[in-house]
Amino acid sequence: MSSLNNDTALRPVLELKDVSIVYSSGQQATRVVEQVSFSILPGEVVALVGESGSGKTTTAQSIIGLLAENGHIEHGSILLNGTDISRWSSRRLDSLRGSSISLIPQDPTSSLNPVKTVGEQVAEVLKIHRRMPRKARDARVVELLTRVGLTHPEQRAKQYPHQLSGGMKQRVLIAIAIALQPALIIADEPTSALDVRVQKRILDLIDALRLEFGTAVLFVTHDLALAAERADRLLVFRKGQVQEQGITAEVLRAPKSEYTRQLFNDAPALTPRPLSALAHSAKHADSAIVVRNVSKHFSLGGKNTSAFKALDDVSFEVTRGTTHSLVGESGSGKTTLARLLLGFQRPDSGQLFIDGVDITQLSGEALRQARRKIQLVYQNPFASLDPSQTLFKVIEEPLLNFFKLSADQRRAKVHEIAERVALPLNLLQRKPHELSGGQRQRVALARALILEPQVLVLDEATSALDVTVQAQILRLLVQLQQELGLTYLFISHDLAIVRQISHSVSVLNQGKQVDYGDVESLFTQPTHAYTRELLSAIPGISHLRVAQPTPTKEFV
Structure with a gap:
């Protein structure tokens, strides 16, 4: 967090006064931001936090004149160094973009x-x-x-x-x-697509430049831990309104809004309680997954005769009914290992056992049947579902591929698994685009579970979700593990979630497994310098106490 000189005589670089923003569709107008007011002083970092659709990005876009064509500022003013720019034309705003206000966008x-x-x-x-x-x-x-x-x-x-x-x-x-x-930098989710070490370097760089030039920073993010660590002040958005705002440490210690308390409680980095502890009773002595001395190389192609080592002599075991996480940066070998376990590719050497069967020795129909025991849940719940099919058809399809069942039997199984993942049956005739992100991920889980697998591979399965929805899905995963005795291979770059849901962890770096062990030992006593660097890059505020929510209410 920055050290700001609280000079009340400083004039704000940016000041929003009672800003309301409307989107129009035909004759209908929808207010998406309502009476938002805040200011940013020179050298200050203010974070706008909240879930998707809360209005934070729309508010940021309005400052720099990048609202969609059907959006406009209905009321209020936006002052840049004392000048109201809220009604300036796009052409006039061009004189400010880059020189007085700059934008660091989300997707590089x-x-x-x-x-x-x-x-x-x-x-x-x-x-x-x-x-x-x-x-x-x-x-x-x-x-x-x-x-x-x-x-x-x-x-x-x-x-x-x-x-x-x-x-x-x-x-x-x-x-x-x-x-x-520029006097103001708007950073809109500037590190959401980056690994944790790269994320830290980018944010450190922005902070150093802010201190050097006295630039004000408006930081838009759904990552509450990052906001808590980097911002002087927080504004919590929900449904177009500011729930509360204030000095970061004070909001974290004593949030006034129940929604804010729930939001903080759902953020794994802010309240790192192990969800996985609930599933310990489901453990058994045998291993559902055994990875033994696995290596995989890829040709670099062209005239280059050398090969890229995606995996180099990796070994670990996963006890049945537990969660094992694979962590590491992009290119570390996590996804390659998952593809090998799923039978999509073969290793160059080594063995891969699923439920006691070495899948490297299988082919044809035997391999197809073995895949029933291990199913994949993708990162993006929208892209992984067929947009032309109803949810019923999406969930039913694996049954058609593996079993000869009557229509009534298939319907009963689809309804049973939908209820198991808390997906309302009245949604089953809808299509994926009609659902929220959390509902789509429940569909993806139902589709994976309908074949009654032993193992689920969860490839960044919560990274596309807002923090509250993410918490709901994580709790569901723990519940399913308890009830069904499932074994999870959890691939993630979010180490706070890994600590919350995992029993054991493998740390991969450039194809090598550099650390391996139970989650608490690895997080508290890492043996490798790379692991220590990863852990030190996790945004967090363990020295601050975050107020707990009222447990009887849940926001949807």
Whole structure:
């Protein structure tokens, strides 16, 4: 968290006064933001937090004039350094974008032009707002890329976005945002697609630049732990309204709103109670999964005759009825290992046992039948469901592939598993786009469970969900594990969730397993330097006490 000099004489860089925003559709107008007021002082970080649809991103977009065409500010004012810009045209706002207000967007991949070099895109903001000789401009581009920590900046300036990693691309966007030292930076979920170590480096960089230039930062995020760690003040949004706002530490210690208390309680990094402890009674002595000396290489293609080691002699076992997590950064081998266990690919060496059967020795119909015992729940519950099918058909389909059952028998099984995952039966005739994210993930779980598998592979299965919905799904997973004796292989980059739901953990780094053990030992006494670095990068506020919610109410 930053150390802000509380000089009340400072004039706010940004001030919103009773801002209401409306979206119009035909003759109907829907107010999505209602009477929002807050301010940001020079050098201050203010975080807007809340679930999807709460109005936080719409509020941020209104400041920089990026509302959708059917959106407009119905009431209120937006003051930048004392000047009301709320009714400025887009053309007039162009004079401020980049120079006085900059935006760091959420997705670095879609935010950069794929046919322009990185250097050209950084130079563009300089061309628009400053007259500089080309040589001086090129030098400034290299200076900016150096400033944001990119190695070999002269070379990077000549590269295209696809040649950079996600973290590198996000640094390029930050270079563009700070090029003209704006008074205000709007950071809209700037690290949501990044691994925990890269996330920490990016946020440290923004913080260092804020301290150096005195820039105000509006931080939009659904990650409450990040907001708690990085912001001077919090604004909690719900259904277009600010539930409460105040100094971060004070809001965390004594939130006034019951919704805020529930939100904090559902955030695993803020209240790291182990959900997995509830499932310990389901343990048995045998192993549902055994990974023994598994290696997998991929050819780099072209003239390069060398191979990429995706997995290098990895071994672990997972006790039946428990949850084992695979953690590590992108490219560490987590997904490759999951694909091997699911039989989608074969290892170059080693053995993979599911329920005592080495699936590396199976093929054809024997492998297809073995897959009944291990099912996959994908990261994105919307993309993984057929949009043209009703939910009933989505859940029923695996039964058609494996069993000869009558229509009545299939209907009974679909209804039974829907009730098991708390999916209302009246939703079964709807299609995926008509459901919320949490409901879609319940459908994905029902589809995976209808074949009565022994093992579920959960590939970032909660990362696309808001914190409250995420907490509901995690509680459901624990409940299902208790009731059905399921074994989970949980793949995640969110170490706070891993600690909450896991019994054991494997840490992968560049294809190697660098740490392995029970969850508490690994989190409290990691043996490898890489693991210690991962753990140190977890945003958290263990030194602050977060108030607990009233347990009888749940927000949906």
